[in-house]
Amino acid sequence: MRILGIESSCDETGVAVYDDEKGLLSHVLHTQIAMHAEYGGVVPELASRDHIKRVVPLIKLALEKASITPKDLCAVAYTAGPGLIGALLTGAMGAVAYAKALDLPAVPVHHMEGHLLAPMLEDPKPVFPFVALLISGGHTMLIKVERPGSYELLGQSIDDAAGEAFDKTAKLLGIPYPGGPELEKLAKKGHSGVFAFPRPMLKTPGCDFSFAGLKTAVLNACLEHKDDLDEKRADIALGFTEAVADTLKHKCERALKQTGMKRLVVAGGVSANTDIRNALQQLMQKMHGEIFFARREFCTDNGAMIAYAGMQRFKAGQIGDYTVKVHPRWPLISLKAL
Ligand code: KG4
């Protein structure tokens, strides 16, 4: 069985074909980075208009690359939330119209479940149960995952998400949008330990995070070094990354100890960051456990993760009707277990 997956929740249009026996057959992506860069961030209206233009050509391309025709599909999955409402609507309308025209089921997918399951596209894939750390632009969550769809929230950010902290810090350092990947490049030129930023909420019990204070600490460092900021930018970028990585590491350790689990799955845009991957890898070595990531291109938004998650929902019979309904806010833990 082959499913088409369509992602359009923010600034990337992604389309992929996933086969439940052969795995991923194709995936294509159009990123709107260049378009939004001029404005220093995502402009929702422009994002929606661009998704409208991209979705049909990308569907054709994904099918072509998979060497299949629409008749070979069993269903069409799409991101139904959370995300920007206009952006979500474009992908959802495209997917539902396409599904109806082909007389196929349309399968709404939760974007964060897509991220969470993206490491399943790799070899070796994680075995259930595990603790998942989701670190994206809008969410930072630690989840106990018993099986697909069974999600218990262990902790989350009480203010900025990890990706948001990267993007805001990048702005303070004069790095153009998109902040995270560019900040990583700058941090590579920095010296470790020059800036020791706070590790927020490590003394607070539980698995919640807070990143807003870290951004203020970076702002203060920038003000303090306003005369030699050019020389210090890379050190600040690295100091910031180390503080985030260290905080994530401690909270993951706590979540693993609390649940008695030995497997950690890390997903979402920020999991593309090498320093963060390394820090969490070290933790799992120390704990004699296993760690799983998606390949870097599947850490950030993509159609492959939506096709994969859509296939799991489709096989469980959790298909939608042809009503176009999207959820800009949608708690992951409200999903039905599979
Ligand atoms: O998962 P994602 O693509 O979209 C959301 O669902 O939000 O995550 C985007 C976030 C952005 O904040 C971006 O700056 C961050 O992930 N990001 C990174 C890196 N690549 C993307 N942050 C740090 N290092 C990176 N290499």
Ligand code: ZN
């Ligand atoms: Zn995402």
